[in-house]
Amino acid sequence: MSRFNEMLHSFEHYLQDPEDSTIHASDIAYLLKKIRVKENKEEFLKLLVRIPSEVLGDVLLELPEKIKDEALHALSTEELARAIEDLESDDATDLVQDIDDLDMDKSEAVVAHLDEDDREDIDKLRRYEENQAGAWMQTELFDAKIEESVQESVDRLRDLKEQGKLENIYQIFLVDDNQRLLAGISLEDLIVMDFKRCYKDILAEDEYHFLSVEATEDIEDVAKMFEQYNLSVLPVLDWQGKLVGRITADDIYDVMEEKATEQIYKLAGVNDEAEQEEKLFGVFKKRASWLGINLVTAILASIVIGLFDETLAAFIPLAILMPIVASMGGNAGTQTLTVMVRQMALGDIDTENAKEAVKKEFFVGLFNGLLFSVIVGFVAYLWFGVELLGLVIALAMIFNLLIAGVFGSLIPLFLKRLDIDPAVGSTVLLTTATDVLGFLSFLGLASLIL
Numbered sequence: 001m002s003r004f005n006e007m008l009h010s011f012e013h014y015l016q017d018p019e020d021s022t023i024h025a026s027d028i029a030y031l032l033k034k035i036r037v038k039e040n041k042e043e044f045l046k047l048l049v050r051i052p053s054e055v056l057g058d059v060l061l062e063l064p065e066k067i068k069d070e071a072l073h074a075l076s077t078e079e080l081a082r083a084i085e086d087l088e089s090d091d092a093t094d095l096v097q098d099i100d101d102l103d104m105d106k107s108e109a110v111v112a113h114l115d116e117d118d119r120e121d122i123d124k125l126r127r128y129e130e131n132q133a134g135a136w137m138q139t140e141l142f143d144a145k146i147e148e149s150v151q152e153s154v155d156r157l158r159d160l161k162e163q164g165k166l167e168n169i170y171q172i173f174l175v176d177d178n179q180r181l182l183a184g185i186s187l188e189d190l191i192v193m194d195f196k197r198c199y200k201d202i203l204a205e206d207e208y209h210f211l212s213v214e215a216t217e218d219i220e221d222v223a224k225m226f227e228q229y230n231l232s233v234l235p236v237l238d239w240q241g242k243l244v245g246r247i248t249a250d251d252i253y254d255v256m257e258e259k260a261t262e263q264i265y266k267l268a269g270v271n272d273e274a275e276q277e278e279k280l281f282g283v284f285k286k287r288a289s290w291l292g293i294n295l296v297t298a299i300l301a302s303i304v305i306g307l308f309d310e311t312l313a314a315f316i317p318l319a320i321l322m323p324i325v326a327s328m329g330g331n332a333g334t335q336t337l338t339v340m341v342r343q344m345a346l347g348d349i350d351t352e353n354a355k356e357a358v359k360k361e362f363f364v365g366l367f368n369g370l371l372f373s374v375i376v377g378f379v380a381y382l383w384f385g386v387e388l389l390g391l392v393i394a395l396a397m398i399f400n401l402l403i404a405g406v407f408g409s410l411i412p413l414f415l416k417r418l419d420i421d422p423a424v425g426s427t428v429l430l431t432t433a434t435d436v437l438g439f440l441s442f443l444g445l446a447s448l449i450l
Contacts, residue, residue: 029062081113134215137245336408365405
């Protein structure tokens, strides 16, 4: 039985007896996507409306944008409101925003059907910019006053868990009467404490260090904290130091995935938002703009080649060997560029160690140039039987791989200094450098030596 049929069987069993099934929301989303991709929209909508509200919201969030939009159109205001009520505040806000982007009137109607607490949480999170930590936090957390005993807080936590009001609790946050965060205690530390003691006495004897972020902090900086300190959760504070929410690792995974996808698209000259376009013309227009820039760089390279038309006419093997120089330079440059952009995004390369990074890429280019110059020079000599031709392409190979290493490292640093995303435009500039300078060195050396 195929994976699809197994999941379909599990899904049917889940619909008949939700309490006796372990199918995950992502598996249901996978089924719906497969059915919709097969252009069976009617079957897709039939299954969609049968999904219980307690998992419907999670399923919708797992669907690709185009299919999610169809689902949001098809579901009623009441169905969407019930689905949102079963989500945690950050996910609920994301789904409301998706509905808002699609149909503002429907979004307002859905929010109107929510209870007052849910509306307040969603309104609070929507006040933050998309790149701020507050937009990614969830307001559901567990805190305790320092005057409480451990036993009292554990009993309260048990009640909240049984009521289904809390999920994925990793820490208990201790606050004062003004809700200012004083400490964070992990559950593994909590269970070995004397349950009869109060937190105030415990804090007087032991220090519980914790990290926190302000709600207005950039989410990419928050993601770096999670990676650097191997965190599972991070409390979020307002400007007064009051505890307002928490960010969990699953949200940071989404941040990292979005950032990595964005960088990959930009390096290829592709707009990630345009790729979600339903109409072909939108995708065509965005891709064509970058291809137009590439065409200009190709024309520049052709102009350089045209300057040496007499040399090429007199010595045909040069035309045969030219693609080797361009290809090796382009690939070496792409390697350097990819490494630099990624390390800059991770914070491994900054103004303090930029010179070392450029120096490293210079020597890598030099060593690669020396290695492959010997190989390609020997191949050219064996192929055409002209010793000087081997020397020409060997020297050009060294020069072009040096250019690839130096420009591949300098271009993103230069763009970053201009406050331009290094992933945008780097590829075009690098291609121009390696093609134009590569052909210029190869044909220039040929005209002087041959």
